[in-house]
Amino acid sequence: MIYREAGVYKSTYRADHAIFTIPQDRWSMIGIFAIAFLLIPAVGSEYWLGAIMLPFLILALAALGLNILTGYCGQLSLGTGGFMATGAFSAYKLATAFPDVHILFVILGAGLIAAAVGILFGIPSLRIKGFYLAVATLASQFFLIWMFITFGWFTNYSASGVISAPPMTIIGDIFVTGPQATLVAKYLFTLSIVVVMALVAKNLVRSNIGREWMAVRDMDIAAEIIGIPMLSTKLKAFAVSSFFCGVAGALWAFLYTGSVSPLAFGVDRSFQVLFMIIIGGLGSVMGAFLGAAFIVLLPILLNNLPTMLGLNIKTDMISHMEYMIFGALIVFFLIVEPHGLARLWSLLKEKLRLWPFPH
Amino acid sequence: MDMYERKIGDVILALDNISLSFGAMKVLDDVSFDVRQGEIRSIIGPNGAGKSSMLNVINGFYHPQQGSITFRGEKRKEMDVHKAAASGIARTFQNIALFKGMSTLDNIMTGRNLKMKCNIFQQAWYWGKAQKEEIEHRQKVEEIIDFLEIQNIRKTPVGRLPYGFQKRVELGRALAAEPEILLLDEPMAGMNVEEKEDMSRFILDINDEFGTTIILIEHDMGVVMDLSDRVVVLDYGRQLADGSPDEVRSNQTVIDAYLGVSH
Numbered sequence: 001m002i003y004r005e006a007g008v009y010k011s012t013y014r015a016d017h018a019i020f021t022i023p024q025d026r027w028s029m030i031g032i033f034a035i036a037f038l039l040i041p042a043v044g045s046e047y048w049l050g051a052i053m054l055p056f057l058i059l060a061l062a063a064l065g066l067n068i069l070t071g072y073c074g075q076l077s078l079g080t081g082g083f084m085a086t087g088a089f090s091a092y093k094l095a096t097a098f099p100d101v102h103i104l105f106v107i108l109g110a111g112l113i114a115a116a117v118g119i120l121f122g123i124p125s126l127r128i129k130g131f132y133l134a135v136a137t138l139a140s141q142f143f144l145i146w147m148f149i150t151f152g153w154f155t156n157y158s159a160s161g162v163i164s165a166p167p168m169t170i171i172g173d174i175f176v177t178g179p180q181a182t183l184v185a186k187y188l189f190t191l192s193i194v195v196v197m198a199l200v201a202k203n204l205v206r207s208n209i210g211r212e213w214m215a216v217r218d219m220d221i222a223a224e225i226i227g228i229p230m231l232s233t234k235l236k237a238f239a240v241s242s243f244f245c246g247v248a249g250a251l252w253a254f255l256y257t258g259s260v261s262p263l264a265f266g267v268d269r270s271f272q273v274l275f276m277i278i279i280g281g282l283g284s285v286m287g288a289f290l291g292a293a294f295i296v297l298l299p300i301l302l303n304n305l306p307t308m309l310g311l312n313i314k315t316d317m318i319s320h321m322e323y324m325i326f327g328a329l330i331v332f333f334l335i336v337e338p339h340g341l342a343r344l345w346s347l348l349k350e351k352l353r354l355w356p357f358p359h
Numbered sequence: 360m361d362m363y364e365r366k367i368g369d370v371i372l373a374l375d376n377i378s379l380s381f382g383a384m385k386v387l388d389d390v391s392f393d394v395r396q397g398e399i400r401s402i403i404g405p406n407g408a409g410k411s412s413m414l415n416v417i418n419g420f421y422h423p424q425q426g427s428i429t430f431r432g433e434k435r436k437e438m439d440v441h442k443a444a445a446s447g448i449a450r451t452f453q454n455i456a457l458f459k460g461m462s463t464l465d466n467i468m469t470g471r472n473l474k475m476k477c478n479i480f481q482q483a484w485y486w487g488k489a490q491k492e493e494i495e496h497r498q499k500v501e502e503i504i505d506f507l508e509i510q511n512i513r514k515t516p517v518g519r520l521p522y523g524f525q526k527r528v529e530l531g532r533a534l535a536a537e538p539e540i541l542l543l544d545e546p547m548a549g550m551n552v553e554e555k556e557d558m559s560r561f562i563l564d565i566n567d568e569f570g571t572t573i574i575l576i577e578h579d580m581g582v583v584m585d586l587s588d589r590v591v592v593l594d595y596g597r598q599l600a601d602g603s604p605d606e607v608r609s610n611q612t613v614i615d616a617y618l619g620v621s622h
Binding site: 204 | 418420440441444445449450452456457458459460461465468469470472473475477479482483484485489490492493494497498501532533536
């Protein structure tokens with residue numbers, strides 16, 4: 001009764017193809033935007049903006065990228081960290097080689113370079129599937145990180161192997177990277193990029209290319225027989241996915257940490273992003289955000305919960321518990337709800353349509 | 360059938376001396392037949408006769424070792440899957456091959472993928488060209504949904520649909536490509552009488568209203584004999600007979616193949 005599509009009449013296909021067809025959804029989205037763009041920057045503490053919202057948004061972007069490849073196109077990848085590193089180091093090389101170029105173009109360029117690398121490592125996907133492809137992408141992960149560590153050219157021969165973002169402005173003297181940048185500026189800049197890219201992702205998956213990806217995922221032989229070209233469809237998924245991961249990597253290096261070593265994008269990062277889409281929901285744009293929120297917030301909650309409850313648990317015990325709870329939740333989701341939090345959310349909406357009546 | 364004028368034209372597809380083997384297994388052995396524009400052509404035969412393999416040869420999924428395929432006057436050794444789809448050959452499958460995670464609407468929309476021309480950047484932006492294209496194709500897809508009487512399951516994920524509806528959606532996906540030749544691999548397998556009647560009606564209507572040439576594989580002899588203009592009979596990859604339903608029905612080798620003979 002609370003949440004209902006009854007009485008929502010759509011008289012054009014245009015209205016039926018909208019992202020949010022139900023008024024409640026539209027209003028709650030406007031509410032979320034108002035909170036994200038106005039309330040959080042106004043009241044958020046340094047800790048909230050810098051240590052929670054920034055990594056949440058950036059990891060959600062990476063999860064969105066992986067979800068396009070794995071959730072929509074069905075190509076399992078463990079190379080997310082490698083593609084993020086490609087984005088981060090490309091952004092660094094671009095920003096240092098062309099100091100006058102605007103940060104947006106630096107980030108765009110970094111994404112495009114990551115997309116090209118993604119296409120390269122996606123070529124084997126025509127021949128190999130499932131676990132074998134996962135292993136091939138894992139190899140690309142190790143290769144890319146090894147490359148950024150080994151060749152000094154990527155770090156401009158810095159002795160420590162760490163890259164630091166040069167100070168860059170978005171407009172006038174509003175810095176978004178470097179020591180003069182405020183957290184609010186960084187947060188709003190990241191949020192804007194993530195919102196635009198989430199919209200792009202949504203547009204792609206509701207268009208022909210998205211249906212082609214899902215067709216390849218669900219039944220590749222039938223997809224081929226109705227005329228979907230296997231290689232180019234898969235490579236497009238690799239390109240778009242790596243573009244998203246590349247932009248996420250560039251934002252991570254430039255805005256979140258400010259300076260970063262290749263090891264920040266190790267295989268742990270790849271698994272972290274994979275867990276996000278498994279928990280959040282494979283094949284769902286919202287799932288990427290829910291999964292990222294879950295994985296970023298849960299450790300914080302677990303760290304604070306014992307003190308809130310007045311329990312005296314040692315810190316090392318808490319960090320062990322974090323791993324155990326993560327592991328258990330992933331097993332739980334894989335068995336009980338492979339479509340993750342996003343599916344639970346839509347189930348809740350189905351229930352709310354009828355509530356408080358049983359049926 | 361005599362109520363109206365059937366428009367049966369020239370030969371659109373000719374298969375000449377097709378032989379296909381997998382290793383030592385001979386699946387098709389020197390099979391030749393042709394298909395005329397606008398007719399309903401059936402392929403029958405006992406299990407393992409090579410009927411489905413024949414469809415796979417026609418749409419380029421299998422490549423025969425010998426023989427030639429002439430489609431719309433162009434003679435070639437084998438078809439290519441993508442080119443076959445692009446030149447107007449669509450098919451359904453014996454074991455339903457729908458995209459299970461997608462809705463009925465999206466499945467049928469996917470059938471129009473070859474007709475959608477917007478590039479990935481236009482689709483990423485969506486508003487403008489891509490949206491216009493999407494809506495144009497949606498209109499066409501809605502016509503198919505109306506035709507197949509599946510309006511109420513448009514938004515349902517096909518994995519949740521009962522078998523008979525899944526078969527219908529699969530037919531819709533093939534129709535969405537507006538094919539010249541429609542290959543139907545056992546469209547009525549596992550259906551009850553009512554569902555078979557519905558499906559038969561759809562097949563006749565497709566043939567009549569859209570002028571689509573249909574190549575049909577079916578085990579229900581009543582259906583085959585009622586619907587088909589001509590029937591080709593295969594057994595162990597060999598061609599036993601080819602002719603009108605009446606000719607085939609009275610052919611002694613066909614009767615022997617189906618009923619068995621004492622030697």
